[in-house]
Amino acid sequence: DAGVIQSPRHEVTEMGQEVTLRCKPISGHNSLFWYRQTMMRGLELLIYFNNNVPIDDSGMPEDRFSAKMPNASFSTLKIQPSEPRDSAVYFCASSSGAGALYNEQFFGPGTRLTVL
Amino acid sequence: AQTVTQSQPEMSVQEAETVTLSCTYDTSESNYYLFWYKQPPSRQMILVIRQEAYKQQNATENRFSVNFQKAAKSFSLKISDSQLGDTAMYFCAFMKHDSGNTPLVFGKGTRLSVIA
Numbered sequence: 063d064a065g066v067i068q069s070p071r072h073e074v075t076e077m078g079q080e081v082t083l084r085c086k087p088i089s090g091h092n093s094l095f096w097y098r099q100t101m102m103r104g105l106e107l108l109i110y111f112n113n114n115v116p117i118d119d120s121g122m123p124e125d126r127f128s129a130k131m132p133n134a135s136f137s138t139l140k141i142q143p144s145e146p147r148d149s150a151v152y153f154c155a156s157s158s159g160a161g162a163l164y165n166e167q168f169f170g171p172g173t174r175l176t177v178l
Numbered sequence: 179a180q181t182v183t184q185s186q187p188e189m190s191v192q193e194a195e196t197v198t199l200s201c202t203y204d205t206s207e208s209n210y211y212l213f214w215y216k217q218p219p220s221r222q223m224i225l226v227i228r229q230e231a232y233k234q235q236n237a238t239e240n241r242f243s244v245n246f247q248k249a250a251k252s253f254s255l256k257i258s259d260s261q262l263g264d265t266a267m268y269f270c271a272f273m274k275h276d277s278g279n280t281p282l283v284f285g286k287g288t289r290l291s292v293i294a
Contacts, residue, residue: 093279105269105284112279151221157279167282169223 066170068154074176080142083173086135087156094137095167096129099151108152111137123148144177151175180205180272184285191260192293198245199255199288201270209275212246212253213282217267226268229253231275260292 067086075081087094095110109119111131119129126145131137141148151174155167181204191197203212214226229237229246236244241261245254257264270285 095281097282104286105282107281107283110279110281118281153223155223155282159279166225166228167279172221174221 066154066156066168068152068170068173070173071171072174072176074178075144076178077145078143079177080140081144081148081175081177083139083141083152083154083175085137085139085154085170087137087154088158088168089135091156091158091168092134093157093159093167094131095155095157096137096139097153097155099153099172100149105153108139141175144175146177149175149177180207180210180274180283182270182272182283182285184270184288186288187286188289188291190291190293191257193260193262195260196256196258197260197290199257199268199270199290201253201255201285203251203253203270203272205251205272205274207274211273211275212244213271213273214242214244214255215269215271215284216264217269217287218263218265223269227255257290262292262294264290265292266290 069084093112096108099105107121109129114131129139151172153172154170157167183202210231212229216224216226227237227239227242241258243256267287267289269287271282274280
């Protein structure tokens with residue numbers, strides 16, 4: 063299996079621009095998580111989905127952030143408009159609810175976002 | 179809400195020696211999981227070890243073992259025979275047990291340097 067795939071790996075943009083981060087979970091996994099990592103706040107949950115349905119988006123900083131999961135194999139995290147304080151590494155993770163792999167989350171390589 | 183505290187921002191250890199990383203957590207949940215993740219400079223999140231709260235026996239994975247003290251809400255990681263490849267950030271994480279998959283709550287991390 064290719065693991066969790068995220069794109070792009072690096073993104074540099076200017077303040078005010080729209081940014082879209084993409085994630086392809088491991089095939090067969092039914093939960094998907096978006097985390098953000100910064101020096102100041104560490105790793106924190108933004109939003110997660112079970113069976114493509116958003117369950118908890120309380121970690122989404124503000125209305126500038128939105129996330130979708132139109133099907134079981136794709137999710138996006140969009141920031142519009144972007145601000146310098148959004149600069150961080152964004153991780154996507156997926157997990158299965160079945161068998162011995164229950165509750166282990168597999169992380170993608172992350173997207174490093176820099177907003178100038 | 180759950181919180182995870184790692185009180186050691188940085189640690190160092192000589193190659194082949196043993197080091198222990200500390201983690202405490204706070205929760206009112208009775209059924210949960212605890213994890214240690216490793217993040218090397220590549221920033222990939224790698225699961226090191228997992229502990230189910232209902233198991234009294236401490237988990238062990240090769241050179242990695244934990245000391246799980248449920249009453250004290252303590253979950254430390256011991257690395258034996260430290261190797262240069264163990265140099266990384268280490269994150270302690272908590273996950274509530276639920277019928278579906280639930281998010282991880284992370285500590286702020288401990289940066290471990292293994293010195294030759």
